[in-house]
Amino acid sequence: MHLHEDKIEALLLDNRFVDWVLNPESRYASYWEAWAAESEANTSLAGYARTMLQEIAMEEEYAGADLPEESVNALFGRIREGIGQPEKTRRIKPFRWVAAAAIAILLAAGGWMLFRGEGAAKPMAGITKNQPSPEVVRFNGNSGSQALFLPDGSRVILAKGARVSYSLLMDGSKREVKLSGEAFFDVVPDPQQPFYIYTDKMVVKVLGTSFRVTASGKEESVAVSTGKVSVYLKGQDLEQSAASIVLPRQLCRYEERLDELVTESYAGAFSQETELEKLKALTFEEAPVAEVLLALEKHYAIPIKFNAATFENCYITLTLGNESLEEMLKVITRTIDASYTMSTYGILIEGNGCREQ
Amino acid sequence: MDWIRMKSGDLAAFERLYRAHVQPMMRYGLKITDNPALVQDCIQDLFEEIWNTRQQLSDTPYPRFYLLRALRNKLSKALSKQSFVSNGEMSLASGDQPVAYVELEIVARETETQNRETLRKMLDGLPRRQQEAIHLRFYDNIPYENIAEMMDMNYQSVLNLVQRALKALRKGFSVKAPRH
Numbered sequence: 001m002h003l004h005e006d007k008i009e010a011l012l013l014d015n016r017f018v019d020w021v022l023n024p025e026s027r028y029a030s031y032w033e034a035w036a037a038e039s040e041a042n043t044s045l046a047g048y049a050r051t052m053l054q055e056i057a058m059e060e061e062y063a064g065a066d067l068p069e070e071s072v073n074a075l076f077g078r079i080r081e082g083i084g085q086p087e088k089t090r091r092i093k094p095f096r097w098v099a100a101a102a103i104a105i106l107l108a109a110g111g112w113m114l115f116r117g118e119g120a121a122k123p124m125a126g127i128t129k130n131q132p133s134p135e136v137v138r139f140n141g142n143s144g145s146q147a148l149f150l151p152d153g154s155r156v157i158l159a160k161g162a163r164v165s166y167s168l169l170m171d172g173s174k175r176e177v178k179l180s181g182e183a184f185f186d187v188v189p190d191p192q193q194p195f196y197i198y199t200d201k202m203v204v205k206v207l208g209t210s211f212r213v214t215a216s217g218k219e220e221s222v223a224v225s226t227g228k229v230s231v232y233l234k235g236q237d238l239e240q241s242a243a244s245i246v247l248p249r250q251l252c253r254y255e256e257r258l259d260e261l262v263t264e265s266y267a268g269a270f271s272q273e274t275e276l277e278k279l280k281a282l283t284f285e286e287a288p289v290a291e292v293l294l295a296l297e298k299h300y301a302i303p304i305k306f307n308a309a310t311f312e313n314c315y316i317t318l319t320l321g322n323e324s325l326e327e328m329l330k331v332i333t334r335t336i337d338a339s340y341t342m343s344t345y346g347i348l349i350e351g352n353g354c355r356e357q
Numbered sequence: 358m359d360w361i362r363m364k365s366g367d368l369a370a371f372e373r374l375y376r377a378h379v380q381p382m383m384r385y386g387l388k389i390t391d392n393p394a395l396v397q398d399c400i401q402d403l404f405e406e407i408w409n410t411r412q413q414l415s416d417t418p419y420p421r422f423y424l425l426r427a428l429r430n431k432l433s434k435a436l437s438k439q440s441f442v443s444n445g446e447m448s449l450a451s452g453d454q455p456v457a458y459v460e461l462e463i464v465a466r467e468t469e470t471q472n473r474e475t476l477r478k479m480l481d482g483l484p485r486r487q488q489e490a491i492h493l494r495f496y497d498n499i500p501y502e503n504i505a506e507m508m509d510m511n512y513q514s515v516l517n518l519v520q521r522a523l524k525a526l527r528k529g530f531s532v533k534a535p536r537h
Contacts (some may be wrong), residue, residue, distance in 0.1 A: 011522060051531070083409060
């Protein structure tokens with residue numbers, strides 16, 4: 001009957017699968033990546049199961065609030081006293097009381113003023129980075145190529161059967177993507193956070209450029225459209241060894257017989273560039289914010305949680321792409337007077353909504 | 358590791374353990390009772406006991422699991438004393454056929470359109486033990502066999518419990534699996 005749903009539930013009832021989604025250092029990662037790449041059916045099952053799990057985790061994250069820092073400290077203070085190891089410093093409790101009371105009064109007054117001033121203070125965007133974010137796998141199981149965004153705003157055209165994986169928020173010191181199959185990358189420049197692509201045999205280092213990488217078992221190559229990339233053999237020390245620099249209209253390929261990289265001129269076309277244009281056309285004019293957020297969720301492959309009823313009357317004009325996910329969120333939340341929080345489970349958008357026009 | 362250091366009397370390691378686990382413990386505690394003060398009291402008791410009996414404690418590679426399990430025991434004792442929840446109810450293992458099922462189905466059908474509040478409502482509408490198991494598995498990353506141990510159920514019953522919960526939640530997710 002609901003065979004698909006049963007299979008998804010079977011994955012969620014498998015400890016190893018759940019660990020892979022929740023634990024960035026899961027030792028089952030390579031197993032599930034390989035499993036997901038086995039067939040289109042597997043990729044889609046893993047995708048559904050992962051999304052459902054992340055949605056539950058995100059609900060659980062946001063439903064309960066964390067204990068405030070002061071309470072955490074106070075509770076530990078009581079524990080220390082309980083075990084006969086009280087903290088030595090600090091005997092100023094009466095003062096603290098006075099200070100707390102003063103703050104409370106200020107807040108009350110401030111609250112009244114804010115209310116009269118119709119919400120002058122904007123909520124601040126916050127980012128919770130307490131643990132590395134889990135890995136996302138995106139596989140193109142369609143018959144044609146598929147365009148997608150990475151969290152930093154870089155765009156990727158995945159050829160049929162190609163697969164990329166990266167960390168959900170791409171928030172490490174490097175932007176790192178694993179690739180199998182053929183893909184065209186249009187990378188947003190960011191010298192602070194260099195972009196690396198790992199294939200079976202090669203490592204491609206990018207500072208901002210567009211190029212095509214092929215990594216489909218027998219053939220591994222990089223062809224550059226604009227800009228410049230460095231290509232290394234996997235296992236090479238990236239700091240020490242010389243890279244093959246690949247310029248526009250050049251192609252660098254891995255020559256298996258010699259186990260080395262060969263660079264030659266490339267006269268072929270980049271058909272993917274026209275695909276990129278299509279992505280640019282993702283423009284919303286006075287669109288309901290829910291529609292925009294759903295598109296964002298889909299193209300950046302990241303769960304976004306918001307209250308649809310609250311933001312019912314909010315409309316935005318916006319073009320997707322060229323911008324990191326964070327930039328897009330800033331623009332959106334500024335427009336609708338809301339705030340966002342990023343966590344390893346996804347994004348939460350909160351606010352008071354918009355008045356009816 | 359901090360657990361081993363703590364056992365040998367390292368107070369800084371003890372504090373690190375506390376800070377690394379207090380938030381998940383608080384969250385989990387609030388799945389069992391609605392009384393945050395009680396959860397804090399139990400956490401305090403628990404850490405004091407851990408420190409005072411540290412030499413007798415066995416090693417554990419998973420302090421999270423150890424701490425959550427111990428917290429549950431404490432809460433369940435405290436609650437049965439206060440008779441908020443009877444012992445019988447606490448150990449009412451797998452047989453809790455959810456009353457809220459029918460209602461959930463209706464809610465789900467009404468909000469077939471994009472309504473992100475649905476999943477939260479559905480989670481809140483689950484029987485308490487299902488909520489607890491879902492939280493432990495999908496938030497705290499506790500393996501099913503350990504959940505079974507904590508909740509005093511057998512392994513298969515935990516799987517059944519979570520499976521029932523997942524079926525009830527089906528319509529709450531933003532993604533809809535195609536039906537072949």
